Amino acid sequence: MRTLRATLLAFVLPSVALAAPPILVVDLSDSYTHSTALAGLLADVDRELKALAQMHRPAIDRLRRELREAKQREPDNRELQLAIARSISDLEATAERDEERLAKANETAIGEVQRAIAAAKATLQSETGARAILDIHETYYVRQDCPCLATERLYELLNQQLPKVELRMAPAE
């Protein structure tokens, strides 16, 4: 058994030491389906967008209807028409601000995922001893079965490190 161990040490370890510095390639183009955090974030943003639309749309539609009716019923009452138009404009501005808060929250969450991707890349690099991790966009050809392809492992690490990201919207002013 000692001979076997010695043989393994003699053959295997030098091969690790002498191996050329490896380069890994990752393809993050499908991250919205492979990252559980990003897939969840996408669903959250979609739900929030629908909720925001639902929050303001009925009131805006009602006011537009009222404005149409006011124009027909009291064409000379400019004050009433202006008051309704101002209410519509205020509501639209509120809806726009809500969408901006959502966009900001989305941006913050994406930033968190990007930091997690960088951390997962660092973990991948240290666990494989790779010299560098290239994004697929930095390459012009990668053999289909290249051992350098490490996308799946990167997603495993990313999903372990950040299974979910919160969409934290700042409170409305």
Added chain:
Amino acid sequence: MRPGEGLTRFLLRSGMLAALAGLWLPPALASPLTLLTIDAGYLESTMPLYASIAAQAAVSSPGVTAKRRSDLELARELRHSEVLIALPEVIAEVARGAGADLVVDRAVARRLDQTAARDITGEVERILVARFGQLPLEPGS
């Protein structure tokens, strides 16, 4: 024979040791990669093929109408984009022929300290010139 010696000899003879070594190593360390490089900027925009395509399109005759000139310019742009579309296929063709794992730009190779990697810019250019160099800019011309 010492304990384990027979097993070692068997493993060595049957190639099992190499297989085991392959299993025990992370894939990236298992074998060095065959890396090739290209000068992407040259192949995408500055190689003489583009100048010869432009020369085909350049019309100095004063009788040429603005519409004709615009048609020729469009044909030149179209041919340039055809070359760009063919470029990844040609790179892949050369890379497959060389049994390569990876092709990157020279600048990336320098960043990775892989300056000894074989450069295939010339081979890729030769294929592109053979494919597009003699092709008329417009069908029937």
